[in-house]
Amino acid sequence: MLIPELLEIYRSCTLCPRACLVDRTKGELGFCGLPADIVIDCALSHHGEEPPLSGTRGAGTIFLSSCNLGCTYCQNYQISHTAQGQRLSVLDLAKVMLDLQKSGCHNVEPVTPTPQTPLIMESLCMARAQGLTVPFVYNCGGYENPDVIRMLDGMVDIYLPDFKYGLEKDALEFSDAPDYPRYATDSIREMVRQVGDDLETDNGVASRGIIIRHLVLPGRLDNTREALRRIRDISPNIPVSLMSQYTPMPKVRNHPQLGRRLSQREYRQMTDFALALGIENLFVQEVSSFHLAPDFDDKDPFGGNRPV
Numbered sequence: 571m572l573i574p575e576l577l578e579i580y581r582s583c584t585l586c587p588r589a590c591l592v593d594r595t596k597g598e599l600g601f602c603g604l605p606a607d608i609v610i611d612c613a614l615s616h617h618g619e620e621p622p623l624s625g626t627r628g629a630g631t632i633f634l635s636s637c638n639l640g641c642t643y644c645q646n647y648q649i650s651h652t653a654q655g656q657r658l659s660v661l662d663l664a665k666v667m668l669d670l671q672k673s674g675c676h677n678v679e680p681v682t683p684t685p686q687t688p689l690i691m692e693s694l695c696m697a698r699a700q701g702l703t704v705p706f707v708y709n710c711g712g713y714e715n716p717d718v719i720r721m722l723d724g725m726v727d728i729y730l731p732d733f734k735y736g737l738e739k740d741a742l743e744f745s746d747a748p749d750y751p752r753y754a755t756d757s758i759r760e761m762v763r764q765v766g767d768d769l770e771t772d773n774g775v776a777s778r779g780i781i782i783r784h785l786v787l788p789g790r791l792d793n794t795r796e797a798l799r800r801i802r803d804i805s806p807n808i809p810v811s812l813m814s815q816y817t818p819m820p821k822v823r824n825h826p827q828l829g830r831r832l833s834q835r836e837y838r839q840m841t842d843f844a845l846a847l848g849i850e851n852l853f854v855q856e857v858s859s860f861h862l863a864p865d866f867d868d869k870d871p872f873g874g875n876r877p878v
């Protein structure tokens with residue numbers, strides 16, 4: 571049982587590559603600002619994920635507070651740029667997972683579990699002991715410590731990492747994480763070792779495997795090209811969700827490139843590039859000139875989405 575070993579990491583935190591080495595059990599805070607507690611914003615049935623994850627009854631999404639990346643353009647910035655939220659016990663979170671299953675969700679999917687992994691895994695074990703059978707989806711930003719990912723072997727059914735940056739300079743500029751490409755590559759290699767380089771489905775619903783997400787940033791196509799090359803080098807078979815939904819958030823509204831949406835032409839260039847690399851398991855999106863962003867001040871963040 572690896573839970574005690576995982577919990578020990580809170581004492582000198584290396585849960586992510588920032589390696590803040592703070593003792594979170596004593597109230598010391600690192601980059602993510604999170605204590606050694608579970609802090610969430612909300613949990614809901616989410617129909618906006620990739621079709622095998624949302625299925626017909628929704629993904630069981632648990633939106634956790636804060637993040638270890640802090641991307642300037644994050645569309646979930648209302649919850650990812652703050653460590654405020656509801657503090658839950660391990661038992662409470664296990665109940666949240668069981669309630670999502672009871673309501674029909676096809677899986678349970680904590681979003682950005684990285685800084686809260688040890689306690690989430692303890693909840694998962696508890697929930698499974700109490701009858702949780704739906705797949706557990708690890709939906710993370712890709713800025714992972716490969717040694718921690720190695721400790722999750724056997725516990726995660728589906729990995730859903732981002733591969734945000736192929737270029738160190740973009741990772742530095744937008745997330746202050748110049749070592750992102752290296753850590754994402756090593757972590758995803760480990761994920762693939764555990765669950766394979768494909769997505770297994772049952773009646774169209776994901777049961778095991780991996781999908782890598784990449785959000786195409788406007789005017790930063792070299793970053794996308796390099797990210798896709800790196801993914802291809804891990805395995806061209808990995809399903810890739812190439813996202814076109816970039817929406818400028820307040821912090822970047824005046825940025826010369828990130829202050830606008832992605833054009834159809836840019837997106838088409840990137841899908842063509844992925845296919846030319848041999849990445850054929852592609853999830854693609856429409857490019858719309860009108861986007862909505864979730865509003866986490868609303869009771870249903872995806873119900874009454876605010877235009878931005």
Ligand code: SF4
Pocket residue numbers: 583584585586587588589590591592599600601602603604638684685686
């Ligand atoms: S999880 Fe938070 S405290 Fe731990 S290393 Fe990462 S940013 Fe630092």
